[in-house]
Amino acid sequence: xxxxxxxxxxxxxxxxxxxxxxxxxxxxxxxxxxxxxxxxxxxxxxxxxxxxxxxxxxxxxxxxxxxxxxxxxxxxxxxxxxxxxxxxxxxxxxxxxxxxxxxxxxxxxxxxxxxxxxxxxxxxxxxxxxxxxxxxxxxxxxxxxxxxxxxxxxxxxxxxxxxxxxxxxxxxxxxxxxxxxxxxxxxxxxxxxxxxxxxxxxxxxxxxxxxxxxxxxxxxxxxxxxxxxxxxxxxxxxxxxxxxxxxxxxxxxxxxxxxxxxxxxxxxxxxxxxxxxxxxxxxxxxxxxxxxxxxxxxxxxxxxxxxxxxxxxxxxxxxxxxxxxxxxxx
Numbered sequence: 213x214x215x216x217x218x219x220x221x222x223x224x225x226x227x228x229x230x231x232x233x234x235x236x237x238x239x240x241x242x243x244x245x246x247x248x249x250x251x252x253x254x255x256x257x258x259x260x261x262x263x264x265x266x267x268x269x270x271x272x273x274x275x276x277x278x279x280x281x282x283x284x285x286x287x288x289x290x291x292x293x294x295x296x297x298x299x300x301x302x303x304x305x306x307x308x309x310x311x312x313x314x315x316x317x318x319x320x321x322x323x324x325x326x327x328x329x330x331x332x333x334x335x336x337x338x339x340x341x342x343x344x345x346x347x348x349x350x351x352x353x354x355x356x357x358x359x360x361x362x363x364x365x366x367x368x369x370x371x372x373x374x375x376x377x378x379x380x381x382x383x384x385x386x387x388x389x390x391x392x393x394x395x396x397x398x399x400x401x402x403x404x405x406x407x408x409x410x411x412x413x414x415x416x417x418x419x420x421x422x423x424x425x426x427x428x429x430x431x432x433x434x435x436x437x438x439x440x441x442x443x444x445x446x447x448x449x450x451x452x453x454x455x456x457x458x459x460x461x462x463x464x465x466x467x468x469x470x471x472x473x474x475x476x477x478x479x480x481x482x483x484x485x486x487x488x489x490x491x492x493x494x495x496x497x498x499x500x501x502x503x504x505x506x507x508x509x510x511x512x513x514x515x516x517x518x519x520x521x522x523x524x525x526x527x528x529x530x531x532x533x534x535x536x537x538x539x540x541x542x
Contacts, residue, residue: 376457384449
């Protein structure tokens with residue numbers, strides 16, 4: 213006969229403590245029949261009688277007393293461990309493992325983590341930044357951020373804000389090379405390219421044409437697998453770049469970069485926050501997710517509006533300028 217040893221031993225210990233099988237069943241939230249069956253299975257399994265029973269009283273036999281002395285410390289330890297696990301789930305102290313993309317997201321995630329740690333000083337953030345998508349289950353990730361849909365089943369996603377890919381350059385670049393008037397004109401311009409760290413392949417530029425997002429071939433004058441390096445090359449006026457909106461936004465707003473071909477800016481992806489089931493989450497993970505959703509969902513600081521893009525476009529300087537332009541300050 214199969215025996216559920218954990219239930220049988222728990223029933224035995226509780227019955228010994230309370231002196232009643234009915235009270236033990238009530239304390240364990242099982243039926244009296246289930247408790248009686250569990251105890252009978254344990255006695256049959258051990259081939260020993262554990263209790264003397266009368267209609268009113270049950271007391272331990274010698275075999276039952278020896279078994280209780282052996283197993284009770286272990287059962288109590290197990291119960292403490294289970295209670296500690298339940299308590300830990302609701303604690304705001306302890307480690308919080310967070311994963312996110314290295315490219316475009318470092319500064320955003322740092323501000324979020326900094327604010328969360330100010331609110332909850334006992335949190336110990338453990339942040340994994342990697343453009344490769346690892347196995348979040350094996351890596352014990354509590355909260356993850358990434359572009360686009362998750363490759364893992366069983367995770368819950370909340371959209372945060374769209375990824376804008378903005379073709380832009382420094383005023384000095386346009387003074388020297390002019391402004392591309394169409395995607396086809398990019399072939400005659402000095403362009404940067406981003407080499408994806410995860411694959412080693414050069415990422416294409418993306419162009420929206422007639423409502424479709426297409427790959428736009430460019431001949432890279434500078435290629436790098438580091439977003440900050442690419443940004444510096446664009447700011448220096450050496451190349452045009454197609455930069456993530458969250459990266460380019462502060463420089464476009466300050467006039468250090470000028471967006472071009474904005475009517476061809478594609479809609480290719482959004483950032484998401486990912487997490488497991490709410491019912492089994494750590495309280496600190498739930499709070500961090502709530503803060504991320506509150507701070508990042510369609511945050512105008514992270515997304516350039518149409519009016520901002522139009523106002524920042526270059527404007528012709530008049531006849532004889534040969535396509536060279538400066539920023540629109542009207």
